[in-house]
Amino acid sequence: SSAPEVLKPVLKPQEITRPEYEPDPGAIFQRDTLVSHYEPKKTEIQEIEPLFTxxxxxxxxxxxxxxxxxxxDEMPRHAVKxxxxxxxxxxxxxxxxxxFLLAMxxxxDGNNNxxxxxxxxxxxxxxxxxVIESGYAKHPVVGVTWYGAVAYAKWIGKRLPTEAEWEVAATSGRDHFLYPTGNEIxxxxxxxxxxxxxxxxxxxPNTLGLYDMGGNVYEWCQDWYAYNYYDASLVEPDNPQGPPQGVYRVLRGGCWKSLKDDLRCAHRHRNNPGAVNGTYGFRCAADVV
Incomplete structure (x- = not known):
């Protein structure tokens, strides 16, 4: 019998969009009176290779x-494909x-977020x-906006996971897992x-070999958040992408500050895409072939 086909992540071309201009509202006051026009200082752009995960x-x-x-907002429990x-x-x-910040x-980002x-x-x-604070190189990055997470993912040819992908990965695809670790954490x-x-x-790690799916940092997902979205996802269960628009983006997984309840695989959190917090980070996803 032939060996089963091995699926591999397929990365998109790396893409980086930098701001068109240097946003500096104070620039107008810094003109040299002897110079006829103001030129914002050019930032040294570096071609930098990512460190892949x-x-x-x-x-x-x-x-x-x-x-x-x-x-x-976690109800009803339902099947997704x-x-x-x-x-x-x-x-x-x-x-x-x-x-990534050095490369940018x-x-x-390119839209000035x-x-x-x-x-x-x-x-x-x-x-x-x-400079990274001493001892923090291998800690998850925090204080990142949803826009920053999206831009970083594009830079390395990946994307953010959907909320559905994130939850299924957290449970290791096990129907009965309350936490990434099983029924207790x-x-x-x-x-x-x-x-x-x-x-x-x-x-x-969890059963799939994924680390930090519960706690450490909340992780941005691709989707807009709607508290009643699962009613819609119930009817259209194929690769749900979240509502077409919204105010908040989804965050998952609980964080270092969280109480145990926030670490449940089904727990949903959200915030404005431009929100920053010392508990917000992210991880990347990719399609496979």
Whole structure:
């Protein structure tokens, strides 16, 4: 019998869109009176190779998501049909994200949205250089907006996971898993109800080999959030992409500050796409062939 076909992540061409101009509202006051026109200082753009994260392939099929016991926005529990996809085994780290900031030449995306707010992160500007706080290179990047997560994913030829993909990956595709670790989760299994992030992959992975699916950082997903979206997803269960528009984007997985309940695989969190928080990070997904 022939060996089963092995599915591999397929990465898109790497794409980077930098802002058209240097957004500096104070620039008008900095003109030299002897110079007839103002030229914003050019940032040195560096061609930088990303540090890639290993991925796990999750086979397509029918899976369950949601919960009939949880919050109203987790109901009803229902089946979704997903195509095969790949997911990073851990959240994006500071040492990975700082390379992206260097490649971008700043903290804005092509539409002038903030990518990250450095003061909410462990990456700092010191004498014009980007520096990661000592000891935090392998911690998940935090203070990243949804826009920043999307832009980073494009830069490495990946994408953000959909909310459905994220939840199925967290449960390892097991119908009955309440937490990524099974039906119980304790402080030895994940970083929650604590005072700070931990380096990625500090705790044992879930059954699929994915680290930090519960706790450490909340992770941005691609979807807009609607509290009653599962009513629609119930009727159209194929590769649900979330509502067509919204105010908030989805965040998943709980974080280092969370109580245990937030680490449930079905738990949904959301915020404005431009929101930053010392508990918000992300990981990337990809299609497979």
């Amino acid at each position: 290993e991925m796990v392939v999750i086979s397509g099929g029918m899976y369950f998501r949601g919960s009939n016991e949880g919050s109203r 997903l195509s095969s996809f790949a997911l990073d085994i851990h959240p994006v780290t500071n040492e990975q994200f700082v390379r 030449g700043g903290e804005k 903030d990518i990250i707010r450095l003061r909410d992160s462990r990456i700092k500007r010191s004498c014009g250089k980007l 304790e402080k030895i299994h994940a970083n929650f109800f604590s005072s700070d992030t931990t380096p990625v992959s500090s705790y044992a």
